[in-house]
Amino acid sequence: MPVSPIPTRRWLLAAIVSAFALPVHAAARPPLVLAAASLQESMNAAADAWAGLGHERPVLSFAASSALARQIRSGAPADLFVSADEPWMDAVQKAGALAPGTRTAFLGNRLVLAARANDRRTVPLDRAGPLLAAIGQGRLAMADPNAVPAGLYGKAALQKIGAWDRLAPKVVRAENVRAALALVERGAAPFGIVYATDARASTRVRIAGMFPAASHPPIRYPVARLKTAVSPDAEPFRRFLISARGKAIFARYGFTPL
Structure with missing residues (x-):
């Protein structure tokens, strides 16, 4: 009696789906955020608040905006970039590293x-x-x-x-x-x-x-998602940062919401 080919096709389909699902699963990590050194306390507080909503806590890396921008232009993988000025975000944008439509200036300082x-x-x-x-x-x-x-x-x-x-x-x-x-x-x-x-x-x-x-020029902090972003939480966390709730966290540390 011939064996039905249906189970074989189903097994093959399941294998293909599983194979394509592996990279997605591997990419399911918290966002990696490259942020200006002046944001250390406030960005950590924002990351804690995000984790308190049931998400994985973002991984934060702080340095001078100039150093972070150079890393991004050199191909360093990350999900979000938060600069302490517009010119370094401009440099990253000119390098084609920003996800279109995701750049927003959301904080000011003195x-x-x-x-x-x-x-x-x-x-x-x-x-x-x-x-x-x-x-x-x-x-x-x-x-x-x-x-x-x-x-x-x-x-x-x-x-x-x-x-x-x-x-x-x-x-x-x-x-x-x-x-x-x-x-x-x-x-x-x-x-x-x-x-x-x-x-x-x-x-x-x-x-x-x-x-x-x-x-001096206005002190403005822009945030943007990078084209290298792979975390599924990258865009949601960016939106959280620029929301009224997110800005209120930074305001507690002396920043001026824009």
């Missing part, structure tokens, strides 16, 4: 002069004189003013008030804004230019002055 917590001086930052007098023969910590967003904003502000040429030789350049903050915390520099949220995150520094918003 630029401040940080001092050690026990230094009670207040430094007006609408002109060069008070800052030059406060620094004297000391040093000024900054993220790299030629590449890192916080450094670029800081250089623009110092140029605007006419202090850059005299302060440039005194600048201690750090790889990112948190490294600049650490120099002030350790006393390696009496002052540092950081974001208001960075100063707020440390109990070892205080804000000695705030740069006028008009002294």
Whole structure:
């Protein structure tokens, strides 16, 4: 009696479906998020909130936006990129690495002069004189003013008030804004230019002055999904970050929702 071919066809179909399902299963991992160093506390809080909704907690990697953008353009796989400025997101977009229609600027910040917590001086930052007098023969910590967003904003502000040429030789350049903050915390520099949220995150520094918003380009944090994204939660987590609920988390850490 001949054997019916139907079970064989069913087995073959099941095998094909299983084979195609393997990559999908392998890709079912939490999103890998490359985020600006200044977002450490707030992005961790957002990841915790996302996990609290029943999702796997995103994997977070923090560094200067410039370093992260270079990694992405070199082919590093990731799901989301959150930059501390628009130009580095522009660079990633020009490289063709962004998923179309997913770029959104969702946060703002302020630029401040940080001092050690026990230094009670207040430094007006609408002109060069008070800052030059406060620094004297000391040093000024900054993220790299030629590449890192916080450094670029800081250089623009110092140029605007006419202090850059005299302060440039005194600048201690750090790889990112948190490294600049650490120099002030350790006393390696009496002052540092950081974001208001960075100063707020440390109990070892205080804000000695705030740069006028008009002294530098607007500080805007864009987020985008990358074309290399494979996590099924990549787009949902991006949408969570830019939602009212997500922005409220960042607002608690001093960011301004856009």
